[in-house]
Amino acid sequence: MDSKTVFLLRNEAKDLSGVEKLNKLNNALSISRQLYLEDSSDEWLLKAFAWVLLDLCKYYIAGNNLNQAEVCFKELNTIDFQGYKDEIIENQKKFLRPKIDPIYSEVQQADGLSKNGKHKEALAIFKTLISQNRLTELHHEPYCWVIYRYIKAEESNLSSVEVRTFLRDYMNLKNERPSMLHSMILNFALNYSKTHGDFKFYNFFLLWNPDNLRYEDLHDGHKEGKSIPSLISRICREFVNTNTEFEIEDFLNKIDLDKETIVDFFRETYFWNIFNTHKENRFANLWNLFVEYNTNYSKHGQSKWHSEILNLAERFMKESDEERFLNFFKNWNPENLRSDDWKETKKHENTYKPLATKAIKKAFEILKTQTSEQDLFWLIQPYDTAIKLFPDDEWLLREKALLHFKNNELELAIKIYKQLVLELANKHYIWQEFSACITLDNSLKIGMLSKALSLEKNEDFLGDIHLDLANVLIDENLLKNAQVELEAYKKHREIKCWKLSSNFEELYQKANVVKQDLRDNRELYKKYIPLAENFAYADFDWTEVVLFDKWKDEKGKERLMFTDGKTIDFSISVNRFKILKQYEIGQVFRFKLYKQEIKKEIPSQYSWMGSVITTEYKYFPLLAEKSEKATWSILDDTYAVVDYYNKENNLIHAITFDNKKIFFQQLENQLQIGDFVTSKFFLRNKKGEIKTEIKQVQKVQKDEVISKFKSQIAIVDGVNQEKQLFHFVINSKLQGIVKYSETTYRPHEGDFVRLNFVTKLVKNNNIKITVLKLELTDEVNLNLRKEVSGLLYVKFKNNNSMFDDFDEERKLNENDFDQNGKLIVKKVIPDFGFIGDNYVPKYLLEKNKIVHDCNVKAIAIFTGDKWKIIDVFKMD
Structure with missing residues (x-):
């Protein structure tokens, strides 16, 4: 079904009359209503809906059923054409209005008078209509406007009873709600209540019904670049300023806005009331406001304005009023601290500590001076958060330890102090506080206090420690030692002209029952301090x-x-x-x-x-x-071979078994290149570079230490008889030469040898190998030598044919070779060959009498960057 269906039903109704016509039009109305609910943006659908209602209005007018015609006309006026107006439909409405509404002209007259400021005349017309029982719901909307304009204009001339009567009359009418007019009535009532205490705005607001608040009422507006506070925010502000009693949860549930936003309207008002009250120095009211705020709003969780009020409390509660902050912060609930409260803030190029840190530290400073027992879990929790966020602040850790102590959680406090004495081991107050956690071991407590006294030389800070130590010493019947501490305390207080502590005399009387023969407590400290240290660092x-x-x-x-x-x-x-x-x-x-x-x-x-x-x-x-161990003995041994002797500086350069360079002064027995030494070594960081240093250098025989040096299998990949040396390969990066003068071995190409060697970096980051020991071996490294097989393709230089001097069909025989196996005719010998990608040199072809392509087996060795064929065998 669509708008065409509606127009079709209208056309069918034209040819009908009576009940049949009415049924057809009602059917079209039902369809158009449903379509309108599903999509109110279709222009043709809006027209179809309007024309059905116009037809019904005409039908009821013809039957003199004006009440039903009025119902249809009222629904017609609710159609939202979204800014578009159909002139024909509008003219039809103007034509039908007077026929449906017999008092239309009178209402229009009253509306015109009201708009022109003649409010009483306008009201008189409506009162006449009401008295004649002629005012219908169709006229409630214009009547509401007349009431609003009248009370708005005449507010100062009307009594409170008269205003409330007009508002009552308005509320009994049935105009469109929600609507702009309905919101304007609420705004009027809000402003009126500010100057008329007998007007109960909250009761009126409930009667007005919070469900009628529009989007515009719930959000700030803007005019000429300025922000205009929303109606709901001003309502909340008034509730606070008038101390309106209401159930806030019920109120929050009535407003179509998230609860945090609404609660912040109340909180913001409290913020400015607190701020201005402080500015005016009305301190009695100020403290009441803080208490009142917490009572009503701390339970509603975290928010920006909740944190802003905490910030005011931290600033305003100071000096003689500082203790107020403790209860305020506890009731404010530290669980409401936001992530932003843990961040530093910047203002005018100044950086300020996080609000959360300032708050917990302020609460701690207040608690520190109190002796009353209370559960401090509420403050310990945010300290856990602070320590995670600022792990380098040992003062946070210290304060948390003291909180655990005051909370009688001694094991937790001890655990923290064991951390604190790691980095603050030389701070006397840490050991003093640590000692307070020790309640069952007086010897350990004596050690802690003795440690504190040994660390601090300024007697100004040691008075309480002397008294605490004296008290424990008396308990342990170490009265002479207690006298030493008390005398030290008394002497310094007298020098400074300070009062003696209230419990000094009591302690002095207990200790002064034995004859004193001690000058100091050095031996006591020496005995007990290790107990404290061993306990603190037991882990x-x-x-x-x-x-x-x-x-x-x-x-x-x-x-x-x-x-x-x-x-x-x-x-x-x-x-x-x-x-x-x-x-x-x-x-x-x-x-x-x-x-x-x-x-x-x-x-x-x-x-x-x-x-x-x-x-x-x-x-x-x-x-x-x-330790009783010999000097240098715990260092590991290293072994090295002398690589170079700097005669000018008398300095030996050597390479260790793990290829580290070391330097040391020439020994008395005059080391030579190639000599072996052993020593103790350690690694030293010099300006970011790790270097090996050695001590206790001694010359040793090669056979004693050669097994310590790296050993690898290498393959001989080249022998140069002319230069009297051979070349070996360990892998692609490690290869080198050995001169005949350095060994008695004379290996052949393809032989495996086992090497002991050291390496060092030379120019261009090349690696030089110094061979310390070499021996032939039967061990095989398949990564260095392999067997290949396949078809050998022979090649000739300059594309010469194999049989340049022979008949192409002629076969070689024994007569073509001399007694040494060489071809008599040289041109038949190929110049080189390939087995796959492996190159075969001419001498191997000649050695094996290979003159044409054939299947072969071959031995290949690795030369460091490629494979080299060193022998070939023809396959039958």
Whole structure:
């Protein structure tokens, strides 16, 4: 069915009358309605729908059924022609209107008066029509407009009761809703309520029905480049400003807009109210606003304005009001922190810390001073997030440890402090805080506090530590040691003219019951500090290293360099550990080491390739002790052959068994090129380049160490008797020569030999092989020698024929060869041949008396870049 069906039914109805005509038109109306619902953009469908309704209006007018005609006419006016107007249809509507609506002219008169500002006259006409019971629903729309224009114009002259009466009258009418007029009535009521407290806007809004809010009411508008706040946002603002009591969840469900957006209308209003209240220094109201806000809106999750209000709280709650922030932040709920709250912000070229970080740190600083017990899980959770986002901020880790401590989660706190003492091992306050987590082991606690005292020399920071240590020492009946700590505390406080702590006197009385004969607690510290260190670093294994160098830094302080010979090297001050006061180069020590991963971003040579992330490792010594092992003994052995002697510098150049270059001073026994040595070695990083250094060099006999050097099978691919040498190949990259003067072996082409050798790079990155030992072998490397078979094609230079001096049909016989097997007639000998891609030289053809194409077997050897035939056998 389409618009043609509707027009067809209309044409059929023209020839009918009575009930038959009405049924036909109602059938056409039903079809057109359904089509209109499915597609309201079809121009012909709109026309068909309109003409059916016009026909029905005429039918009912003819039967004097004006009420039904009015119903059809009203539906006709609801058709949305989407800006298009059919002049014929419009003229038909104008023609029928007076026939259907007997009071049309009166209504038009009232509408005209209203538009021209004569509101009372317009209202009088409608009141007359109402009193005569002549006003129908068809006239409710213009009457609503008259009411709106009147109360809008006369608002200041009307009493509150009169305005509410007109609004009541409007709400009882049945005009189009939603519509622009309906929204304008709501906007009027909103503005009216701001100056009339007795007008309950929220009740009116429910009566008005939030379902009637249009798209334009729910979204900001724009005029002359300026943004105009949406109607719904202004309604929400008014609810806040008037402290309207309502069920917000119910309200949110009534508005066709996402809940976060609506809640933010309320939150934004609170933000500006809080901001302006602070600006006006109305602090009592300010704190109430913060509490009120949290009570009503913190449960609605995260949003921009929720975070903005937290930002105000962090800024405004300070000094004497700072403690207010703790409860506010807890009720605000840190789970509502957004990802943007964890990012730094920039404003006017200044960079500011993330809101989330400022908030949790502020809450921590407040909690740190409180002694009351409470569940701190709500604050520990965002610290977990902070540590993941900012892993290099050890202060976040420290604060989380203290929170666990205050939350009585001692094992978790201890676990964190074991991390903290890796990089902050020289900070006294870390050991002091660590000690507080130790509640069941007084010896360990004494060690922790002793460690803290040993690290900090400024007595200004040590008062509490002296008292804490004295308290534990008294518990352990170490009263003399406790007296030492208390006297140190008292002496410094007196020098500074500071008050003594309230519990000092109590501790002093307990300790001062024995005669004092100790001057200090050095021996105590020496005994107990290792307990603390071993506990803190119990998870680390001991690593043996060698002291291999020393130097003075730019401040003139002596530093020592250690290595394990392979991957670990580090330097520390000679004062880092007491056992380093006396040392010798090569001495072996044992360290507990913390391995820190350091990632570096290296820009690429080309911007489009981005950056490359590299990982390096740095080692921090935690504990140290001497080893009884001999100097240099933990280093691996290496073996080398002397390659060159620099007489000018008296320096030996050698190549190790794993082809590393090493340099060392000539030995007293005068090493020669080709001599072998053994030594201890380690790898050293010098300005990013890894170099091999050796110690304890000793000359050794070749037979003692030759097995340590690389061994490979090679094939002899060429022998030069004239130059007294032969050439060998190991693979495509490794090949070389051996002079007869360097060996007693005289191998033949195709022989396999086993080589011990070293290599080094020479000019143009070529590899030079130095053979240390050579011997013939029965071992075979099939990658270097193989057997091939197939048809051998013989070739002649200059395209000479094989039988230039013979009858072409003549066959060779024994008489054609001399006693040595050579052809008497030289021109019959081919110059070369091929087996597949393998070249066969002339001497092999001559040796095997091959003068024409034939099937053969051959031996081929690899020469480094190609295969070479070294022998051929004819096949029968």
